Amino acid sequence: MQLHRFFSVLLLSTSIFSLAKAQKPVKNKSNWPVIEKQMKPWTRWWWMGNAVDEQNLNLVLKKYADAGLGGVEITPIYGAKGFEKQYLQFLSPEWVNILRHTVNKANTLGLGVDMNTGTGWPFGGPQIKPENAATKLITQQYKLKAGEKLTETIKVKEAKQDFAQLQALTAYGNNGEVLNLLSKVEGDGSLNWSPGSGSWDIYAAFAGKTRQMVKRAAPGGEGFTLDHLDKNAVDVYLKRFSDAFGDKPQGVRSFFNDSYEVYGATWTPTFFQEFKKNRGYDLASHIKELTGKDSTNANIARLKSDYRETMDELLLHNFTQNWSNWAHQLKSVTKNQSHGSPGNLLDLYGAVDIPETETFGSSYFPIPGLRRDAGDIRNVDPDPIMSKFASSAAHTGGKKLASSETFTWLTEHFKTSFSQCKPEAEQLFLAGINHIFYHGTTNSPANVSWPGWLFYASVEMNLNNSLWPQAQGLNNYIARCQSILQSGKPDNELLIYWPIYDVWNKAKGLDMPLKVHDVDEWLHPTAFYKLSKELSKSGYSFDFASDRLLKQSTVNKALISTNATAAPYQVLIVPQCEMMSTETLDQMIKLASSGAKVIFQALPKDVPGLNNLEVRRKQLKASLAKLIFTDGADGIKQFKVGAGVILLANNVQKALNAIGINRETLTDSGLQFIRRKTTTGKYYYLVNHTAKDIDTELSLNEEGQVLIMDPQSSNVGLAAVRDKKVRVQLKSGESLFLKVGQNGTTKTPWVYLNKAAHSINLNQPWNLHFTEGGPELPADQQLAKLVSWTTLNDPKLQAFSGTGVYTSSFTLSSKTAKEYVLNLNEVDECARVWINGQEVGILWSIPFQARVGKYLKAGHNTIKIEVVNLMANRIRDMDIKKIQWRNYHEINFVNINYKDFDASGWNVMPSGLIGPVSITAFN
Known part of the structure; x- marks a missing residue:
């Protein structure tokens, strides 16, 4: 109920924010939507040392607007040497005044302003004292035999842990006994206990500190990283901003949080209480298993799954929702990079107004002539399926925008061409992203000699870049694309369940940050990933769903509704998974009973977690026993329940065919696509990332008059349609939109390039x-x-x-x-x-x-x-x-x-x- 209430409050509150609500773009005579500022590309705007002044800000903001940028995202960082006298202290009255000037000047130029709720990354600063700093679990072991007394005091041995708190002391006997000895510890740390028999391993658990400092902090932003899992620590952190702003809105469109990079933060002081409340048993009795080196024991995997689920809840409620609520009070929205977090990414993305993914490194595209130097290739390519976690959260939550930090380390410094940027941006568009942020632009005063101030990990999207005089080419292309990709609603027929418990159920390690750089470990090996890739290649469109999302979903006229303002889905797909809670399985059956179509690639085998395991196993078995399947064609089993149906089929595509869910056959040509649905029809965005030029006739699932719209030239014309097939010509590396439906007054035919x-x-x-x-x-x-x-x-x-x-x-x-x-x-x-x-x-x-x-x-x-x-x-x-x-x-x-x-x-x-x-x- 708490999560459902949050989403309801969020839905109501976001209606007061002009850029969070769905806006219908005003149509103009050219058939392209009128370009609004959020449709243009925005940029991460590094303020080095906060060495900013009104004169230089006025100058660069005007040039950003003239080049076609739509907004800036202020992130203060470390400064350039020799300019210390020009530094401003973060959140000082002088800094807040310059922020207000920036917002006012940007508004006059038609630019938006976002702001990092901090400096560098992750969140932290001088207001975070050790008691509110990022916390880690520290354990120490002792041994006692019958009649022995512990001679040393139970205190943390690790250096610089003056604030560590002893939170549990658990003794394990050689016959399986487990004793809680915390009450036996005296004020000076001595243990007032001696075993009567046998040998005992004693584990002390302390809430220690990671001592991580803010990385790349700006002046006035230095300090410890905060404890994201603790609501009080987050409140302390945000109070500094509220005080600096006088609790008044600053005109910031969105507050931003970078990817979760809180290293080694495995704990929070309230963890034991939260765990017992939510998981139903005492984690203090399992310190030995939680911190041991056994990475094969099934029960240890279950224990750690419970631990990770508790971290997920703490991060969601105490940080993400808490921070969003704070931003809403200042009439701003939130934009969050949830990846890297130790939690369910779909829910963490979904708890903010603008979910944001990122690309890091470069992808391979077989486009002839596209440069990709060996020295530019990093260990993991950007993955469109990873990007769909953010866009899925936007789509299922009825949110207008899904953004991306884009082009980080696309190439080595100073070697990035706009031609290399284009397919990388298009891959994001195809993954459902529609709000690109460049990474990035470093603010540099006019009197700093060329190449000006630069950030060490950016494509240098700034005034000193020799490409800058022609940046409008790339910027206008992105703006035209995003003007359509922000129109209407996404048109994805499939909702695919993400089995998070299979990810969490690993005995190795402790917390589990799900990073962009580690997709080879937690994403690529899964049946979920393989099925998603296969369905995408075959021409299906989909979003991902979490357990929480399914819990709040309903059925209306046989369609699955995830949110009152989201586009509905025709079918729920459950990939092969080992672990599923009985609650989630029962909800899937309930959705089917209400009229939904549900396809299981395989039935779940077990429940996650450790508490009441046999009881919950019986409950799962009882729920599965209700599914009485009959054999059908092509190996598809069917169970009709209520107004809907549940299918069981290893070959999901055959099951989709059986219930009339059609793929877009246009992908057989090598083209990739994404669709948007409007009140008058649908948009298809088509991209040719193959090595060959494509001149073909395509069958589309949507029928009607077809308008070809070229986002590069802005040319528009009526397509040739024969036998309900649309002729398209796309050279390698090109893209276009098809507008299908009632297209109004356009009479001009598209000019095809036939034989030269x-x-x-x-x-x-x-x-x-x-x-x-x-x-x-x-x-x-x-x-x-x-x-x-x-x-x-x-x-x-x-x-x-x-x-x-x-x-x-x-x-x-x-x-x-x-x-x-x-x-x-x-x-x-x-x-x-x-x-x-x-x-x-x-x-x-x-x-x-x-x-x-x-x-x-x-x-x-x-x-x-x-x-x-x-x-x-x-x-x-x-x-x-x-x-x-x-x-x-x-x-x-x-x-x-x-x-x-x-x-x-x-x-x-x-x-x-x-x-x-x-x-x-x-x-």
Whole structure:
């Protein structure tokens, strides 16, 4: 009831927050939704040393808005050396005033402001004294034989544990006896007890301190990490913010919490009481099993499952919900990265207003020409199934936004192109994410020489990046995509149960933080993961459900409703799992009885946990005995109950077919998709991440008029439909939207590129003129042939990062074709194109092509191409010359492998327009 009440209160309270409520985007004549600020990409905004001032903030905020960003997320961190006099103390009156100025200035520019509820990470600071700091379980062992007295006092031996509290003292006899000796300990720590017979192992359990400090703290944010499991500690932590804000809203849209990185925090002082209340037995009697090295005993696995479930409850109620309630009182919402937490990620994501995932490292895409250097590859690729934990929590909770911290360590510093960003962002969109945050942008005053202040783990999405003049290309693409991906509601037919007890039921270890970096351990080996991957590849759409979510779910007209504002689901799927509580199984049966369709890949075998085990096993057995299946076709067993049905089938796809749940066959072409449902129809977002161009006719599960919408160019046109199949053309690396339904007044047909008529190679000489960048502008060049500008004679060009403008001309004998396509082929790294003085647009990703027919004329034509390259060559030159450009407190600057950064050994990166450039006519 407590959780259900929380969700009800949250549903009511969020209606007062303008950005938490579902907004219907206003339609304009172009068929694209009007772009609102939350549809644009936002960015993590590092305030180094809090060395910020109104003049510089005004300058950079204007440039962020002009480049197409929608908002900033303030995270104060350590500062640059030599600027200490400009530092502001976090949450001081001066700092709060500059926050207010930032919010006001951002609002005038149409930008939103989010704020980390802290500095660096995780939450902590000077207000967290040792009694409220992150806590760990410390155990010590003693041995006594009959008649012996313990000569030493029972006190913590570990250094720097002055605040450790003795919480349990348990003696284990050699005949299985267990005695609680806590009451026998005197005030000075001496034990007033001696065994009458046998040998005894005595375990002392202390609530000690991890002594973890805030990582990358800003001035005024230094201190111990808080005890997230303790409500009083969280209240103490948040009171500092309330006091600094005068308990008044600050105009912050959302308070943010980074991924849970509270290391070794295995305990809280109230753990024994909470465990006994929620699990029904005394954990103090099991200290030996809890902390022993046996990693195979089944009962120890059950004990630790109970321990982990208790941690989950403490983290959910005392931190996540508590923090969200506090933010709501300040008229703000919460945005949380729940991954890394020792709890049920779905519930922890679901307890906030904007669940947020993250990408760390780079994925492999077989797109021809897409650079992926061996030195950029980390040990674990971003996993779309992992991202679906956050989007599922948003979808099942009826929340509009699911966000992502995006592009962390996508490549080595200064080598990230927009072309590399695109498929990584698209993979997030396909996983249900619709609110991208760049990681990130470092605030840097104008008087700091190039490359300015930089954070050590970011793609440098800032004003000093040589790519910045063309950042609108990427930003506008993301905004168009998110304008649709935030429209209507998700359209996922399947709800897949996540068997958390199978994850928790491990005898190894103690707490179990479920990290993005450890998916190989806790996610990939599971039947849940394998089934999810298989269903996705086959063309099904789904979200994930926890035990808590199912408990509050209902059935309406045979559809499963997880929340009053969420889109309903057609079927619940239960992957093969060992452990399931009787309560969850009974709820699944109840949903089916109320009209739902439920598919079990296999029936659960056992109940989780240790308490009343045999009683609960009998209850599970009795519930399973109610499921009287009859054999059907294709090995599918069926049990009709009430108004619904339960199927048992190892092959889940066959069971889905049997009850008329159709997959989208378009995935057979290699395309990936996600759907959104609106009042007038559905949107399909299609992405081609294969190595081949795709020109095919697709069958869609939704019928109606089909509008093709290209998020890169913003072009729109009616699709060709034949025999209810829609023709689509997508080159490798491209994406588009299909709007299916009643599309209104659009009459213009989409122009398909059929067989090429002829091509013109733009092989006239090119003039190359450098307009901005450094370390100094190279001289103009005349090029008979396009090559990397780093191979030209001017030695300045190998060190140059910036903008070069290419101009040339060509002759078009006649203009008779239906469409003409400009192909730049190789571009390092991004290009803005003009033809005959008219801007074509920014070609920033593979394939570097654009439709240009409307800009061409018969006879003489001119072309101008402005190209920006990476920062890499200039940084390389600075390191070769040992020019000092990085000088920070705490951590200076590291490479992708967290070693000292040094670019002096890098190869020169190709730069400029490589081509060959051509224009192809299509009829």
